[in-house]
């Protein structure tokens with residue numbers, strides 16, 4: 458006791474105290490400054506500062522800043538985001554090497570504080586946010602089977618119904634081209650209602666003002682921001698988690714999400730009990746005595762289905778429509794219509810597109826949209842379960858990897874004139890210089906490798922059908938008022954550049970119906986075909 462008192466008085470004596478305090482501060486800084494993975498040898502590192510690392514330098518637009526850094530530091534480099542070491546890959550070939558050549562090692566996902574600990578504390582994780590384990594494997598397999606090519610073909614009546622509903626509403630709301638429209642809400646409903654019908658057999662019955670549509674869209678958008686790799690500094694700097702009230706917003710949105718997720722599942726369970734349910738993915742799992750999925754796993758598939766296509770499908774659709782309204786977009790529409798008419802001279806494309814994808818230029822338009830607009834500029838993060846070699850560097854297991862899909866999509870060593878919107882780059886025609894892009898991996902819009910998007914067949918069919926029907930029904934024109942014009946740049950058009958998925962700034966387009974009588978007939982035929990839904 459006497460000894461510890463004398464140590465205390467020595468430490469607090471005026472000559473020793475300043476040095477003691479400095480030593481304490483140094484020790485605390487050393488602890489706070491530690492990273493999950495030590496500096497990796499033989500891999501360029503972006504110079505940063507203690508504790509924050511490079512977090513502050515990455516600013517509001519990580520994809521752009523990292524793209525700039527890659528010009529000086531090379532395609533792959535390490536950064537420190539607070540206490541995490543992250544590998545950024547920024548070119549087409551470096552992504553291919555890490556994500557595809559090393560796909561068995563790069564199979565897991567890191568956990569981030571805001572999303573995994575706060576937002577997901579009750580309803581669990583989606584498939585796309587789950588680290589790789591037995592449960593993730595089972596859920597991914599169940600969802601992938603329900604979203605494979607033949608399964609998606611059987612869902613085409615739903616896409617027929619939803620595409621018709623949205624285009625009909627746009628036709629009426631634009632009063633035959635007099636009123637310019639923001640296409641966002643129409644295609645958000647298209648994507649969400651399709652996913653809900655597939656998963657729960659429940660569709661959004663109302664128009665674009667529907668309450669459930671608005672609530673799910675708003676909550677999922679905010680939740681997507683909590684998933685963002687750049688939005689939440691508390692994910693990287695643990696000290697910030699102590700900030701009073703810091704988790705209030707994530708918790709509020711967790712609760713709001715829980716309300717509709719449980720409501721949807723309970724509605725389905727009730728319908729199964731009454732024998733009034735429609736065939737659907739969660740229903741199949743709930744009714745299958747062989748299915749070995751727990752209630753939490755069924756909830757996880759539901760969460761995945763609700764959220765996965767909600768920003769991504771409409772983001773691509775509406776930004777392509779934005780482009781079509783531009784002066785160059787007028788030429789693209791003319792070319793697309795000519796190609797459609799060539800394949801379908803009898804005016805039956807509206808119906809035939811449900812069974813086949815026979816217009817290569819439209820398939821190319823879908824691919825170019827996914828590349829050009831890069832709606833997930835920094836792909837969902839990965840972590841490696843085994844060491845990965847990059848040049849002379851060995852990246853240890855457990856390191857986080859961020860794919861800069863935006864930079865890879867605008868990599869001029871892979872794409873000719875990447876800043877031009879040019880569907881022809883994906884038309885398999887040898888006269889086009891980078892037609893090679895149409896073979897192999899065309900783009901990273903759906904990610905790459907072992908945890909690539911499993912909804913890509915569904916999304917491709919949703920995009921192809923909507924584009925074909927839109928272009929055959931309407932001329933997409935610039936808005937009458939210049940201030941309503943969309944911004945034709947994948948980064949500048951984003952109202953929240955820190956969000957995980959592109960959140961387009963509002964804009965409007967004009968829609969002039971090509972032939973009202975023909976479009977009315979197509980709508981009527983679709984409504985007749987899908988009246989059982």
Ligand code: HEM
Pocket residue numbers: 584585586587597600604652761762765766769770773832833836837838839901902903904905906907908909910911912913915916
């Ligand atoms: C145009 C629309 C879509 C885009 C651009 C898109 C994009 C992506 C991307 C970039 C990833 C991460 C892949 C990776 O890490 O390599 C992903 C994962 C995923 N997507 Fe999509 N997606 C779309 C639509 C959908 C739809 C409609 C569904 C299902 C209804 C879906 C289900 C999933 C799932 C389950 C994962 C996680 C896969 C895993 O972690 O193993 N996606 N998506």
